[in-house]
Amino acid sequence: MRWDQLAEDDCPVARALSVIGDRWAALILRDALRGVTRFDAFHARLGCSRAMVAKRLAELVDQGVFELRAYQDHPPRHDYVxxxxxxxxxxxxxxxxxxxxxxxxxxxSSPLRRRHKDCGQLFQPVLVCSECREPVEPGRVEYPDLAPSRRRATTDRQGQSA
Amino acid sequence: MRWDQLAEDDCPVARALSVIGDRWAALILRDALRGVTRFDAFHARLGCSRAMVAKRLAELVDQGVFELRAYQDHPPRHDYVxxxxxxxxxxxxxxxxxxxxxxxxxxxSSPLRRRHKDCGQLFQPVLVCSECREPVEPGRVEYPDLAPSRRRATTDRQGQSA
DNA sequence: AATATGAGTTTAATTATTGAACCCACTATG
DNA sequence: CATAGTGGGTTCAATAATTAAACTCATATT
Known part of the structure; x- marks a missing residue:
């Protein structure tokens, strides 16, 4: 299977990975979320080849993750927004x-701090259930559309708790 | 920069990507979270080469994402748990x-449904702020440790050095 | 025996990625 | 004016990663 076939996959996780399932794409995204918008700035932070930066940025533009915003015309130049x-x-x-x-x-170094603009506080991201609003702990999710029981390996040794 | 140097990076996102920033590693993880534990089952779902499956599984074991659990001894066989x-x-x-x-x-197909075992309901994952418990909307996060303002597209080169 | 299963390994051919140099259209400096 | 610098790429040969297909090995089933 090739990269570009992932985008056609039926699984939403696979389709998301067709966009950011590449280390450089993901790192470009990280930097963009922190405010980077210029080719050379991405290149300087990533430490990969210029060709790679150009290619990934072009793909991300195609996929609608970035749009080009011109900031000067004559040598045409743009930000990746x-x-x-x-x-x-x-x-x-x-x-x-x-x-x-x-x-x-x-x-x-100490981890990069994040501030939530809505409440003004430094925070950690927490994943909660849309229904009960409680944090979703690892192992507390099941998939009713999959095989009757998701935790069972034909010859079951012992289920682990979690 | 090479793959294996990401693990040494100072940025937590880069270090996470050294573990799952590869499409196959991420897809293996997806399947594992849905209950897959055997080599051939991973291979059948992924559609990549057996060599790749073997390599990524070995890396993920090294990184402590999976552990091996023997399910038979004589031809030694194990689940990836x-x-x-x-x-x-x-x-x-x-x-x-x-x-x-x-x-x-x-x-x-319709998206795979998830059930939260704690409340019993089908749910969507929602990312909330650890402090105010409200959803963190895109663009409502800032990084006080980075350059004074993270959104400047027109203001040019300011010394920053992260 | 013969076939099947599970979990890999090997190999040659194909792709992807790199590093370095190069190009272009300007702008700034001497 | 001539030269160097900047921003944003592209090109190319060399190197690394990935693939498909075949092969291995130990044991189980028919």
Missing amino acids: LTDRGRALGPIVMMMAQWSETWLPQRR | LTDRGRALGPIVMMMAQWSETWLPQRR
């Missing part, structure tokens, strides 16, 4: 950061 | 699905 669709990817990136901070050994 | 660390990646995958369902054109 996130669209609504692109900004909506923010929660995925926030959950990645959150997972890292919780589960991976920390590197040197 | 998510660890706590691995299960904690669930919210990232849920937010990916959520984004797809909201922002990408739908394919044929």
Whole structure:
């Protein structure tokens, strides 16, 4: 299976990955969410080849994650500005950061702080259930459309709790 | 910059991507969260080469996302079972699905339903602020540790050095 | 025996990515 | 004026990653 076939996949996770399931695309998005808009700024932060930056930015524009906003005409130049669709990817990136901070050994610097503009406080992202508004703990989700029981491996040794 | 250097990066998003920033790793994780535990089952769902499945599974075991649980000894065989660390990646995958369902054109089948075991209802994942418990809307986050203002497209080069 | 299963490994061919240099249209400096 | 610098790329040869298909190995089933 090739990259571009993911976009045709029936699974929404696969289709999301056709957009951000590449390390460079995801890192470009991270930087864009922090305010980067220029080619050279992306390149400087990413540390990958210029060709890669150009290619991924072009793909992300095609996918409607970025739009081009001209900031000068004569040598035509533009900013890469996130669209609504692109900004909506923010929660995925926030959950990645959150997972890292919780589960991976920390590197040197203190984690990047985030402020919620609505309440003014520094915060952590928390994923809650749309119905009961309680945090959704790992392992407390099931998929009624899949095989009768999701936790069962033919020869079951022991279910783990969680 | 190479793949393996991401793990050393100072940014938590980059470090998370060193684990799941690859389409196959992310799809393996998706399937694991839905209950898949066997090599051939991952391979059948992914549609990539067996070599790739073997490699990614081995990496994910190294990174502590999966652990091996033997289910027979003589030809030694095992299930790939998510660890706590691995299960904690669930919210990232849920937010990916959520984004797809909201922002990408739908394919044929109805989206996979999720049930929250704590309240028993079908739900959507919602990302809220840990402080005020309100949903964090796109664009309502700022980063006080970055350059004074994160949104400037027309104001040019200010020294910043993150 | 012969076939099947589960979990990989090997190999050659194909793709993707890199680093470095190059290009273009301007702007600023001497 | 001549030269260098900037922003945003493209091109190209070399290197790395990925693929499909075949192969291995131990055991189970027919």
